[in-house]
Amino acid sequence: MNDAIVQITLQIDGKEATVPAGTTVLKAAQQIGVAIPTLCHHPKLEDYGGCRLCLVEVESRGRTNYVVSCLYPVENGLVVRTRSEKVDKVRRVIIEELMAHAPDAPELVRLAYEYGADRNRFEKEAAFCVMCGLCVRYCDEVKQKHAVGFIDNGHAREISFIPEIAATECWSCQECFAICPTSYAQAAYLMTEALAFPGRRKKESAPRDAAVERLADIPAVPMTFVKRPPASEPELAK
Amino acid sequence: MSEQQITDIIEKYRGRPGAVIHALTEIQHANHWLPREVMHEVADALEVPFSQVMQIASFYKTFSLTPKGKHELHVCTGMTCHLRGGARLMAKVEELTGLKPGETDTDAKFSLEAGSCLGSCSIGPELIVDGKHYGRMTPERAADVLKQYD
Numbered sequence: 001m002n003d004a005i006v007q008i009t010l011q012i013d014g015k016e017a018t019v020p021a022g023t024t025v026l027k028a029a030q031q032i033g034v035a036i037p038t039l040c041h042h043p044k045l046e047d048y049g050g051c052r053l054c055l056v057e058v059e060s061r062g063r064t065n066y067v068v069s070c071l072y073p074v075e076n077g078l079v080v081r082t083r084s085e086k087v088d089k090v091r092r093v094i095i096e097e098l099m100a101h102a103p104d105a106p107e108l109v110r111l112a113y114e115y116g117a118d119r120n121r122f123e124k125e126a127a128f129c130v131m132c133g134l135c136v137r138y139c140d141e142v143k144q145k146h147a148v149g150f151i152d153n154g155h156a157r158e159i160s161f162i163p164e165i166a167a168t169e170c171w172s173c174q175e176c177f178a179i180c181p182t183s184y185a186q187a188a189y190l191m192t193e194a195l196a197f198p199g200r201r202k203k204e205s206a207p208r209d210a211a212v213e214r215l216a217d218i219p220a221v222p223m224t225f226v227k228r229p230p231a232s233e234p235e236l237a238k
Numbered sequence: 239m240s241e242q243q244i245t246d247i248i249e250k251y252r253g254r255p256g257a258v259i260h261a262l263t264e265i266q267h268a269n270h271w272l273p274r275e276v277m278h279e280v281a282d283a284l285e286v287p288f289s290q291v292m293q294i295a296s297f298y299k300t301f302s303l304t305p306k307g308k309h310e311l312h313v314c315t316g317m318t319c320h321l322r323g324g325a326r327l328m329a330k331v332e333e334l335t336g337l338k339p340g341e342t343d344t345d346a347k348f349s350l351e352a353g354s355c356l357g358s359c360s361i362g363p364e365l366i367v368d369g370k371h372y373g374r375m376t377p378e379r380a381a382d383v384l385k386q387y388d
Contacts (some may be wrong), residue, residue, distance in 0.1 A: 044306045146287030162289045164278075 010078040017074075025069035025080055036082050037091065037111055039098075039181055040132035041070050045141050050133050051098075053111070055090055057081040066090070088115060096121040098130045102182040105130070126225035128184040129159055133184040144233055145169040148176065148185070161189050163196035171200075243268055244276055252283045254367065258294055262301055270306040270349075282292045303374070307349040309387045311368040316355030319362035323376070327363045330377035334384055347388065 006021040012029050019028045024047060043238070049071040056069045061078040066087070081087065085144050092115045100122040100147050108130075112119055136159060139148050147165040150157055160201035161170065170189060177186040193200065247264045261280050266272060272295055281288040281316045284376040294300045328339075328375065339352035356377055358364050363372025365380060372383050 098388075140287070144288040149289030149293045151292065151296045161290075162292060165288065 008074045008079065010076065011075050012080040013082055019074055021074070023074050023077075025056060025058070025067070025072045028074050029069065029080070029082065034080070034082055036069055037114075039130065040134060041231050042138070042179065045055065045134070045137045047071050048133055048137065050131060052094055053091055055087060055094075057084045072154060077130055091115050092117045095116060100125050101127045102130055102184070105182040107181045123174055127158070128182050128187065130182055130184075131159075132181060134179045136158060138176050138179055143169075143175065145173070148188075159185065159188055161192040163192055166192055167197055168184050175224065244279075248279055248283045252329045253285060255284050255286045258284055258286055258291060259298075262291070263346045264296055266301050267285050267315075270310070271302040271304060274303075290315050305342060305346060305377050307346045310366075311348055311370050311384075312353050312356055313339075313350070314354075314358075314362060314364050314366075316354045316359070316362075318355070318359035319364060322363045324363040327365065327375055327380060331365065331384075334381055348384075359370070 007018050008023070009016060009018045010025075010028065011017070012025070012032060015032050015034065015116050017028045017032045019031060022212070026038070026041065026047075036054045036056065038054045040048045041054065041109050047070045049068045052068055054069045055066055056072075057071065057080070058065050058067055058079065058232060060075055069082075072215050089201075091111075095108060095111050095115055095117040096119070099104075099117065099119040102108060103119050103124065103126075109119075112210055113116070129195070131148070135148050137148060146162075147159045147167060147169045148159055149159040152158060166189065170193075174186075174189070177183070182188065244265055247261060247268065253259040258280065261284060262272060262277075265280070266274060269276070276339055277291045277295060278288060279288075281291045284291075295303060305345045313324065313331050315324050315328060320328075332338060334349055335343060335348045337348060337350040339350050344348040348370060356364060356366060358373060361371070363375055365383060366371045367383065368388060372379075375383070
């Protein structure tokens with residue numbers, strides 16, 4: 001047998017795509033320029049399938065099914081529809097549910113506009129974390145520091161920085177802040193910092209002589225915030 | 239529970255990342271709870287990140303991150319037991335021990351937990367003490383049962 005990688009041809013939104021076997025539908029779509037919304041997907045990380053936003057309609061051997069494209073491997077002759085009526089409806093509800101937790105997250109605001117989601121549909125439960133697991137997986141897979149993890153289960157599940165590890169690893173990294181869709185990773189970290197090693201930010205970021213420090217008018221540390229959408233961004237659908 | 243026992247359990251699983259749950263379960267059963275230092279030892283010995291040990295320990299209800307009493311009481315609040323008077327039994331046990339579900343008393347004698355269906359509907363309402371099932375329990379008899387433990 002030949003060792004050549006088996007190529008698979010499938011159809012995404014009417015466009016032909018030929019990709020190696022084992023590719024996910026999401027990657028194939030990205031290669032031919034079909035946009036599928038994602039929240040928990042990150043090119044550097046293993047596919048996760050947590051947010052379900054990348055849900056698409058697939059048709060193979062006459063059967064229609066709804067699958068998350070970031071985990072679904074391509075098959076020959078697969079017909080993928082990324083914007084059917086039902087797909088849009090499912091995505092809209094997912095966005096509405098996530099907005100009960102993080103109503104002002106820029107990515108969600110943009111998606112809500114695109115899919116006509118109502119941010120006030122579900123009662124607000126401001127947890128600010130949407131459980132995408134990006135920070136946890138980034139710390140595990142890319143940085144391999146394991147400083148942040150999920151704690152508890154079910155509705156009580158939340159991300160938590162492990163103070164023992166965070167004390168030594170997080171100060172010089174803080175890379176998870178930028179990939180968090182809601183900035184909650186940053187909030188959780190600062191909370192841990194405030195509880196576990198208070199005063200450190202003041203001490204280490206502004207090394208001045210003691211007299212100046214006693215004046216206590218040291219300006220706040222410049223921090224990197226996730227960019228908000230520009231002012232011209234359209235208002236939310238009501 | 240001696241420290242030696244915990245060390246023995248950890249040594250048994252040294253270098254086996256897949257055995258975190260086994261190690262934690264054994265320690266939980268022997269020690270009734272998982273102190274943070276012990277979880278650090280588990281993480282180091284089994285070569286898994288501490289955050290993962292923490293994730294597992296906080297995920298499963300079997301594990302307790304706070305000290306538990308010497309005797310663990312479970313009162314069933316499931317549907318069948320409830321219809322057979324589980325609520326009255328729970329109220330009596332709460333009164334006898336001075337605990338609400340989820341609490342442990344100050345001298346670490348009893349911990350009380352509620353459970354929705356503990357799997358013995360035919361003998362409900364039931365009270366479980368340290369894994370021993372007491373079926374057809376009445377509030378009156380609950381006092382006699384608890385007296386056996388100290």
